[in-house]
Amino acid sequence: MTENRQSRREAVSERKRELILDAARQVFAEEGLDGASLRAIAVRAGYTPAALYFHFDSKEAMYAEVLQTSLESLGAEVGSAVSHASSPHQKLKAAAMSFFQFYAANPRDLDLGFYLFRGGMKPAGLGQDRDLRLNAALEAALHPIAEAAVELGASRQQGNLLMVDCFAHAAGLLLLLHTGRIRMFGASAPELMETYVDSRVEQLGQGLRHADN
Known part of the structure; x- marks a missing residue:
């Protein structure tokens, strides 16, 4: 009892x-x-x-918990997309596009992830330990991009830089998408993201071919 x-x-x-x-x-x-x-x-x-x-113990603790759950959902979605890809090229594209698509479909999760920009472009955070844990969760969700690049023959440094580049490009397009600014250019954010990923994969392949010659 x-x-x-x-x-x-x-x-x-x-x-x-x-x-x-x-x-x-x-x-x-x-x-x-x-x-x-x-x-x-x-x-x-x-x-x-x-x-x-x-x-x-604080609203920051609650925010960190909510954001952690969001990042875990992001990581699961990216992981699922990558698991259905058969080649390194497809894995890289699946990882980058699923990352973009998650936030395109879930703008509130994007707002949660960009809490650092609340109140202007100034340093902020939820406390060192929480920030480190949340940054690690975000990096884990993005990591399949770097892993796929390494499978394609890139160095670890090249893979990590490509991961950062994809994140930065996706963030910019998502900002334009969710603010409606993308309409100013008569463009499609998903199409631009896909074109960007394809071009980076091609650039990576060309660089590695040149290195072999």
């Missing part, structure tokens, strides 16, 4: 934690990290602000 009561208490606590995180995700999506308050999150979740502290 004691074990059953303990299990029920743990289940209730976990459910409460999930409700708080769901409310936090909604508030953060609407208000951003700076604009959100523990009181607003508590009201959305149906609890008192004091109740939140049984599960999280």
